[in-house]
Amino acid sequence: MTPLPSFQYLTELAESISDLFYPPRCVSCQANTAYFCAHCKAELSYIKPPICNKCGYPIAKQNSFCHQCQTNPLNYLNTIRSAAFFDYGALKTAIHQFKYRGVKILYRDFAPMLADCYSDHQLNSDVIVPVPLHKSRYKERGYNQATLLAKGLSRLIGLPVDNKTLTRHRITQTQMALKAEERKINVSNAFTCQSTALKGKNILLIDDVCTTGATLDACAQALKQANARAVYGLTLARAV
Numbered sequence: 001m002t003p004l005p006s007f008q009y010l011t012e013l014a015e016s017i018s019d020l021f022y023p024p025r026c027v028s029c030q031a032n033t034a035y036f037c038a039h040c041k042a043e044l045s046y047i048k049p050p051i052c053n054k055c056g057y058p059i060a061k062q063n064s065f066c067h068q069c070q071t072n073p074l075n076y077l078n079t080i081r082s083a084a085f086f087d088y089g090a091l092k093t094a095i096h097q098f099k100y101r102g103v104k105i106l107y108r109d110f111a112p113m114l115a116d117c118y119s120d121h122q123l124n125s126d127v128i129v130p131v132p133l134h135k136s137r138y139k140e141r142g143y144n145q146a147t148l149l150a151k152g153l154s155r156l157i158g159l160p161v162d163n164k165t166l167t168r169h170r171i172t173q174t175q176m177a178l179k180a181e182e183r184k185i186n187v188s189n190a191f192t193c194q195s196t197a198l199k200g201k202n203i204l205l206i207d208d209v210c211t212t213g214a215t216l217d218a219c220a221q222a223l224k225q226a227n228a229r230a231v232y233g234l235t236l237a238r239a240v
Helices: 007-021 038-042 067-071 091-100 104-120 135-141 145-157 180-187 214-225
Strands: 079-085 127-130 166-168 191-193 202-210 230-238
Touching (some): 079 104, 091 104, 091 230, 127 145, 145 202, 180 214, 191 214, 202 214, 214 230
Parallel strands (some): 127 202
Antiparallel strands (some): 166 191
């Protein structure tokens, strides 16, 4: 009996057919080349060293810590690394389309950026875990953008994705309008692990945007309470 095509193969085939009938248009500059074109990617403000050892924010001196991490450090994450700044160039527009406008296919353009960042910073991990949405938010949006990024990254770096163990059991406010301390309180104890499946693992925790790191740190708390060995945050963008 001929084996059935994999889900991944069928997904890629459907996307290719869609591209054939509906040629991609850049969500930022509207060029008829890709959903996020090479020109717009080249204009992004990519984050380069020197950066804070802990949170990955640019600083003046390598092998040091930023003011925030010295005075109000993240408690559970081992590190955070991000590919580019959210506030500059076309990335903010593209992420908005990806996250809120249903342009899910943008994960194909974003995943290589994450893969490069993962490789550059040698975040040697065992498994990829996306930051989960609360079930009510998932029902409203219809998908989790972090899961799409995680699965796209998985194809490129060969790590498995676990999107079942870590869950968001408490609904939270949108972090966007909150100050740093309010963000910590908002997501405190909002996450839990359903099992010890990630015990002893080095976790690559994926999200689209990092601002203060509060959400990633709250996820890392739940993962470490379930005996994960290390948790590395990796995001597509970093807010200024």
